[in-house]
Amino acid sequence: MTTPQGFHHIEINVHDLEKSRFFYDWLMPELGYSLFQQWDKGFSYKNGTAYLVFTQTEEPYKEIPFHRKRSGLNHLAFWAKSRAHIEHLRVQLKKKNISFLYEDRFPFAGGDNHYALFFEDPDRIKIEIVASR
Template sequence: MVRVVGIDHLAIRVSDLTRSKRFYDALLGFMGFVREWEFGQVVGWNNWETMFWITQADNAGRAHPHHTGDIGFHHYAFELASREEVDELYAFLLEQGVRIVDPPADYPDYGEGYYAVFFLDPDGLKLEAMHFVEKEKRRARLARERAGKGTD
């Protein structure tokens, strides 16, 4: 059986590589990523858990800007370590003049302790930063189960 151990990278196409590189340098840098790759029309950041890449859209792609509701990309969620970090990022986004879709709020329908902010990149691609208590509890339970199996 094949087992996925993580998402290695996400790559998105952008309409203006220079503009998006400035946006993502600021955003991803604030969240602890470093720009690791830059070759041709590709720029990539890494936090040693996942990589986030952008690449220049071709002429045909630039003729059809992103439209929310189209088939394809819906949003990308960055998981943060705490509610306070979601709030810190929100303050940073406001300072940067980033378009906020939904300010930080609780989303009880998503599960226990789901707290998130939603915002847009320069091309209108939706991004999210979230903290999820229920997921933390699941991870802790799994770690306990694995530790228990290792001591038998």
């Protein structure tokens, strides 16, 4: 038996579980993730052996909001199926009134050979979607 490689799971505390659920319920299936677990204070999505968990921030810790420039998580990056997939996601995100980061440099904000789309989730966690071709 071989041991799986890569990360097992990542857990993210969110300020408003309902808003985050609404946001990720659409996005994660678009990226090949399936709903894995759900309970009153959280939910998770799985792709292969790895999963991403979202849990409600406890009340005493909600006062200071997340900011990617502080120590800790900076952003999450996911693979797109193709450049056309990124274009599809971009249209869908615009319909949902989700603004983009670095829109003036789309699709090469990450460099000349890095085709990607950048935006933020409800807690302002930066999301990057990257196409390999």
